Each structure stands twice: as structure tokens, then as C-alpha cells.
Amino acid sequence: MATGRKIKISEYLETLPPEFFLRDTVTVARELLGVTLVRRLEDGTVLSGPIVETEAYTQDDPACHAFRGKTPRCSVMFGPGGFAYVYFIYGMYNCLNVVTEAEHTAGAVLIRAIGAEGTNGPGKLCREWSIDRSHNGVNLMDAGSPLWLSKSSSTSSEDVEVSTRIGLSVAQDRPWRFTVRNHPSVSVGGSKRNSKPRVANS
């Protein structure tokens, strides 16, 4: 029996509206904290957990895959918000993003950690929950998808901290990483050279 607060399956079915995603990417990145990511495996098993670490990537951001324009890989980022962008990296990991902004404007939020075992890190999350490029483009606003987002936000704004993004060689100074304060799934300071988290402005 899994531990954690009890939640009715019906709560997982309450999805977020398109308007939530059709907004400024940095705003969505901040507000995705606490939102529940739900994964239904092929055998019917349902996994879920709150998002606790995100990063924003925008079209005018040199670190964004869409910075140099639309390519087959990043094309979903140019579609409307609310869909998954999954890419393969370093020859061994997949990373899950939530597409943002209106159609024709690229933007996405990298999901870096979930409040569930073995999901502390974008590569580990996808490995643990069997998320790969076959999920690129899936509708995250549809509880019938193999992957979707549900309401039941559990993070108050005063628990949101902001810092610089991890693992970049360019645009390292943008304060576009959002984390839930003191959450064990969020890597603290550590060996990565990123700024100390500061309380985010509401």
C-alpha cells in the first residue's frame, strides 16, 4: 500500500484548461509547482505525484531548443500549450516538458522533479515512469492520455523559490528555475553551479 495522502481516482481526472497553458512560459513554470503529474502505464497501473521543480524555456532564450527556429524535434513547442514535448538527450535520457504559449509561439517548461520515489531529476523521472519520445505531443489536458496533468495543487506561493537553471552553457543567469522549498526531491545547492534559491515574487 502506497503511503501519502489519500486521493480519489476521480481527482486525477480533473484536468487543467487550455487557458492555463496558453500563457507566459515563466508564469506557467511557477504555477505548475504542486500540480499533479499522472502517468497511466500500458498495464493500467497509475502513477502520480506533485511537480516540485520546473524550468522555463522561451523562444528568445539561447538555451531553448526552439531558439534557432522550428525543427522536426522541437516542432511541438510551436503548437499550442498543454501538450508534452519529450526529447532524447545525452544518448541515454529522455526529458519531459509541458508546452506553453499560444500556437506559433514556442515555449516549454521542463519538469525536473516529482514528489515521488526515484523521480528527482528530469532523466530519472522519465526512466522511472517509462516516459519516452513516443509521448511527444500527447495531450496533457486529457485524462485519457498515457500522461496528463490534474488539478489538486498543493503548493502555496510562499513556498516557491526561484533560482537559475541547471546544466546550461548559455543564458545561465536567467532566474527561471522554480522549486518547492525544502522538498526532498529537489536537489539542494549540491555540486551544480546554480544560484541559491530565493523566495519567488508572487
Place this chain on the structure above:
DNA sequence: GGGCCGATTGTT
């Protein structure tokens, strides 16, 4: 077609 490098992770 070639070559370089990456929104990572775990080990040395």
C-alpha cells in the same frame, strides 16, 4: 556525410 555537443547522471 562528418563531426561536435547536449535542458543528465553516477562514478572516479
Place this chain on the structure above:
DNA sequence: ACAATCGGCCCG
């Protein structure tokens, strides 16, 4: 500090 491991993308 660095290896693992390979697809995407830029250049020619």
C-alpha cells in the same frame, strides 16, 4: 573531473 552513449543540427 569525466565517462556513458546517440540523435540533432550545423557546416561543407
